[in-house]
Amino acid sequence: MSDWTEGPVTLIVPAAHVALARSLCAGIAGASGEGMLTTGLSGTGKGTPTHYVSSGKLWQSFADMLADPQAIFEAAGGQVPLSTIQAMLTASVIREGADPHAVLAEVGLKLISEAA
Amino acid sequence: MLLPALRDPFQPALRSPIEAASGFLVGSLFAAGEQGAWYDPADLSTMYQDSAGTTAGVVGQPVGMILDKRLGAVRGAELVVNGDFSAGTAGWGSINSPTFTVSAGQATIQNSAASQSGISQAILTAGKWYEVTLTRVAATGDSGRVSIGGTSASLAAGGNRFIVLAATATFVVGPNSATLGNSVTVDDISIKEIPGNHATQATAASRPTLRQDASGFYYLEFDGVDDSLATASVDFSATDKMTVFAGLHKASDAAIGALVELTVNSTTTAGSFGLFAPPTAAAASYNYRSGGSAPGQGITTAGFAAPVSSVVTGISDISGDSVNMRVNGVAGAAVTFDQGAGNYANAPLYIGRRGGSTLPFNGRLYSLIVRGAASDAALLARAERFVGSRMGIAL
Numbered sequence: 001m002s003d004w005t006e007g008p009v010t011l012i013v014p015a016a017h018v019a020l021a022r023s024l025c026a027g028i029a030g031a032s033g034e035g036m037l038t039t040g041l042s043g044t045g046k047g048t049p050t051h052y053v054s055s056g057k058l059w060q061s062f063a064d065m066l067a068d069p070q071a072i073f074e075a076a077g078g079q080v081p082l083s084t085i086q087a088m089l090t091a092s093v094i095r096e097g098a099d100p101h102a103v104l105a106e107v108g109l110k111l112i113s114e115a116a
Numbered sequence: 117m118l119l120p121a122l123r124d125p126f127q128p129a130l131r132s133p134i135e136a137a138s139g140f141l142v143g144s145l146f147a148a149g150e151q152g153a154w155y156d157p158a159d160l161s162t163m164y165q166d167s168a169g170t171t172a173g174v175v176g177q178p179v180g181m182i183l184d185k186r187l188g189a190v191r192g193a194e195l196v197v198n199g200d201f202s203a204g205t206a207g208w209g210s211i212n213s214p215t216f217t218v219s220a221g222q223a224t225i226q227n228s229a230a231s232q233s234g235i236s237q238a239i240l241t242a243g244k245w246y247e248v249t250l251t252r253v254a255a256t257g258d259s260g261r262v263s264i265g266g267t268s269a270s271l272a273a274g275g276n277r278f279i280v281l282a283a284t285a286t287f288v289v290g291p292n293s294a295t296l297g298n299s300v301t302v303d304d305i306s307i308k309e310i311p312g313n314h315a316t317q318a319t320a321a322s323r324p325t326l327r328q329d330a331s332g333f334y335y336l337e338f339d340g341v342d343d344s345l346a347t348a349s350v351d352f353s354a355t356d357k358m359t360v361f362a363g364l365h366k367a368s369d370a371a372i373g374a375l376v377e378l379t380v381n382s383t384t385t386a387g388s389f390g391l392f393a394p395p396t397a398a399a400a401s402y403n404y405r406s407g408g409s410a411p412g413q414g415i416t417t418a419g420f421a422a423p424v425s426s427v428v429t430g431i432s433d434i435s436g437d438s439v440n441m442r443v444n445g446v447a448g449a450a451v452t453f454d455q456g457a458g459n460y461a462n463a464p465l466y467i468g469r470r471g472g473s474t475l476p477f478n479g480r481l482y483s484l485i486v487r488g489a490a491s492d493a494a495l496l497a498r499a500e501r502f503v504g505s506r507m508g509i510a511l
Contacts, residue, residue: 004165004177008339009321032166035319038473039342045371045397055341056321057178100341101368101478111341113371114474116383116395116403 003060007097010055011066012107013037017088018052020080025054028075029062045110053109055100066094140502142485145495146186151352151488153184153313153465157334157481158506162189163326167316168269169247169279178323179336181279182345184312191247192309195239196287199250199305208235214290215299222253225290226299234290240265240282243348245310248278250289253301260300261292264307271300279310281348315345315467324468324481331508333482340368340478344468352378352460352488356408356434358389359491363482363503365425366393369400373477376484379463380471382412387461390414390470391430393477394422404430404441410456415441417448422479427504427511429496434458445500445511460488482507 013021018037025033040049065071069085076085095103104110142154156162162183163173169181183189197207201218208223210216214233215226227233240246248264252271260271265282270292287307291298317323324336324343338344352358362375375391382390386409395403395414400421405414420426420443429442435457440450465486468477483506485499497511504511 010341011321029320031318032320036321039476053341054319054321055339056323056343057325058321100339101370111371111476112474113397116372116374116390116392116470116475 004057005060005063005096007057008055008100009058009063009066010053010093010095010098010100010103011037012041012051012053012093012103012109013088014051014091015049017091020084020088021092024072024076024080028065028072029059032059033062040112041104041109042112043108043110045112047112049112051109053100053104063096140498142185142499142502143188145485145487145491145499151350151355152186152486153315153347153350153484154186155182155315155467155481155484156185156506157182157326157336157483159185160334164279167318168267170277173326175326175328175334177326178320179326180318180320180323181314181316182336183310183314186313187311189310189312192311195307195309196237196305199307201303208237210235211288211290222301222303224299224301227291227294227296230294230296232291232294234263234288236286236288238285239307240285240287242282242284245279245281245312245314246307247310248280248287248305248307250276250305251303252276253303255300257295257298258292260302261290263288279314281314313347313350313465315347315465317345327480333507335365335480335482335507337480338468338477340371340373340476342469342476344466344472344476346467346472347465349462349464350378351462352387353462354459355488356459357488357490358406358430358432358460359487359489359496360389360391360404360430361483361485361499361503362391362428363484363507363509364393364428365480365482365507366420366422367479369394369398369422371397371478372475373479374466374470374475375468375477375481376486377466377470379461380466382407384411385461385463386456387458387463388412389430389432389460391428393428393479402426402428402441402443404428404432404439406432406434406439406455408434408456408458410454413439413451413453413455415439415448415451417441417443425507425509427500427507427509429500431491433490434460442496442500444504444509445497
């Protein structure tokens with residue numbers, strides 16, 4: 001098994017890019033990358049998600065790829081235009097080693113919390 | 117006239133050596149066949165970093181699988197026939213006509229055509245968990261693979277271990293591709309059942325982390341974002357009574373936290389229970405709820421603002437129309453309401469998030485026991501004392 005990252009990697013992706021992001025995570029990381037980015041966020045913590053988040057330890061090799069559009073493009077076999085990947089990464093937030101709740105506060109987003 | 121103090125006959129003057137030394141025998145909660153689960157982060161042998169059980173759990177790393185210790189996590193009898201190939205090729209079926217040879221007690225399986233082949237045994241039962249171990253001696257062209265009840269995995273050089281919930285009856289080992297001539301050489305194949313309601317998380321980023329606190333107690337840390345575990349369906353349909361013991365630390369009250377829930381929604385799904393910490397945003401409380409055919413309702417115990425550590429017990433009886441909760445051994449006033457009829461569901465247990473997707477719990481889980489039965493006062497006290505012992509709370 002690859003080495004884990006030292007701390008959690010927090011990914012925040014806008015809703016407009018999340019379908020692509022989910023597909024790339026699953027395609028690159030296999031079964032362990034499926035099911036990422038399913039937790040919804042919004043500015044108020046209510047309503048329709050404007051963003052989605054995943055946070056946790058990742059394989060270091062996967063984490064290293066996240067900020068590198070060229071690496072993602074190659075890992076996806078060239079099936080996704082580089083410009084599309086670049087746009088997704090530019091619109092997203094990626095933080096390694098930080099408390100995910102601090103990252104959410106920094107970017108002004110809240111977990112959407114339906115009534116229990 | 118002074119009356120002699122009456123001692124509870126179930127409380128011996130001196131705690132038994134077994135209880136004192138090793139704690140309450142949690143297995144006794146399930147001795148009569150009660151359905152449920154016991155997750156014990158203090159037992160590192162029960163945790164793995166991935167959801168296939170290939171890599172042992174380590175403090176500071178994610179937990180993708182935690183075994184249910186309700187039945188002791190004891191491996192069953194050996195199921196493989198001629199797993200060491202001492203009897204040559206005997207006992208093995210084949211798929212897609214491999215070239216199957218045995219030499220010096222090691223089996224080589226080679227694609228004889230441009231199709232993925234393998235050797236097989238139909239020895240599994242769908243819906244049961246198995247631990248598979250084998251040695252990959254050599255591989256040509258690809259890594260080799262196993263298919264365990266429908267779940268495929270590639271092989272690593274040397275020893276391999278997988279813990280898998282079977283969906284079909286068949287175990288297969290062979291090359292990991294359809295390339296003509298690819299081969300794998302294996303030895304010492306073993307398959308044993310591990311009974312229990314084991315909990316897993318396949319998504320790496322959504323796994324809780326195994327930690328050890330400053331006092332040396334082990335716990336699973338849920339990040340309050342997307343961490344959770346879940347079981348396959350657990351059949352509670354023979355009971356309408358439930359006792360849930362949780363040793364937890366609630367790190368924040370900022371958002372609703374679903375610690376454990378049977379079914380995807382304990383408010384709307386028949387035969388559910390749920391334990392929440394907290395039940396609403398900004399609430400300094402815990403909530404336990406239960407429902408049969410009627411929507412789930414519950415009891416909330418306030419006065420527990422995060423950050424706080426507690427032993428929380430949920431107690432419910434559908435036909436008896438009662439729900440109660442104890443915190444650190446202190447009972448609240450039981451709530452009586454019509455929970456409808458019927459028993460609890462045959463459904464997954466979700467730990468850390470509702471349905472594995474929403475209401476993420478933010479905090480620590482030191483111990484979780486789910487018992488599909490009523491528990492008397494003495495049992496409650498002893499189990500709570502045990503759960504407290506796993507986190508430094510003396511009850």
